[in-house]
Amino acid sequence: MAEMTPDQPVSRRKNFLAIGAFLVGFYTIVPFLLGGGLSQFLPPSTEDLEMALADATVTAVSMNRQQYTYQLDDNVYKHYNFNAFEAANPSDRTGMSDELGYDPSDLGHYLRRGDRLTKAANSPHLTVRRGSITTHWILYSATPESKLPPPQKAFILDGDTVIIP
Numbered sequence: 595m596a597e598m599t600p601d602q603p604v605s606r607r608k609n610f611l612a613i614g615a616f617l618v619g620f621y622t623i624v625p626f627l628l629g630g631g632l633s634q635f636l637p638p639s640t641e642d643l644e645m646a647l648a649d650a651t652v653t654a655v656s657m658n659r660q661q662y663t664y665q666l667d668d669n670v671y672k673h674y675n676f677n678a679f680e681a682a683n684p685s686d687r688t689g690m691s692d693e694l695g696y697d698p699s700d701l702g703h704y705l706r707r708g709d710r711l712t713k714a715a716n717s718p719h720l721t722v723r724r725g726s727i728t729t730h731w732i733l734y735s736a737t738p739e740s741k742l743p744p745p746q747k748a749f750i751l752d753g754d755t756v757i758i759p
Contacts, residue, residue, distance in 0.1 A: 643736045645674075646715035652707055662702040666711070677702035679720055682730040701731045 647666070654665035656673070663673040679701035681687050688699040705711075705722065713720040718733040 643718060643733055644715055645713060647711045647713040647720070650711045652705055652709045652711070655705070655707055662705070664705060675702065676700075676705060676720075676731075678733055678735060679731040680734045682719070682732045704729070 650666040652664050652666060653668045654670075656663045656665075661675070661677060663675050665672070666674060677700050681699050686699060701720070701722070706724065708724070710723040711720060712723075718736040720731045720733070722729045722731065
């Protein structure tokens with residue numbers, strides 16, 4: 595009968611390499627997944643577009659890390675997030691503010707308790723009435739303009755220098 599040789603013990607170096615590879619993978623993949631990295635591969639959410647509001651009143655406001663959620667018409671079981679809506683007038687869209695760390699021109703930062711909201715189902719337009727002031731907002735991701743690729747930046751060659759506007 596042939597003799598069986600005992601298995602060679604795994605070296606400590608291989609153990610440390612395996613643990614290191616696991617930690618590197620864990621700390622690069624998990625933040626990607628939790629940070630919304632999968633949203634690039636999933637179809638866009640249609641919840642905001644399909645939502646219908648008929649003269650709904652903002653009754654409560656919650657804020658966490660500059661992300662606002664709202665309760666409408668005293669419904670404590672449903673929270674709404676209006677951060678995807680932007681000002682309908684393009685000149686009112688300021689974009690991300692480096693000083694503030696968020697986009698102050700989105701609807702999530704505009705709404706206050708007592709505002710009244712109106713939106714038809716499957717329409718990207720939303721109307722907010724605050725007293726006698728009426729403002730109009732748009733779900734930009736649902737408009738045809740959002741599907742266009744961003745404009746290409748032209749390179750300007752000036753001798754040995756490349757200028758990117």
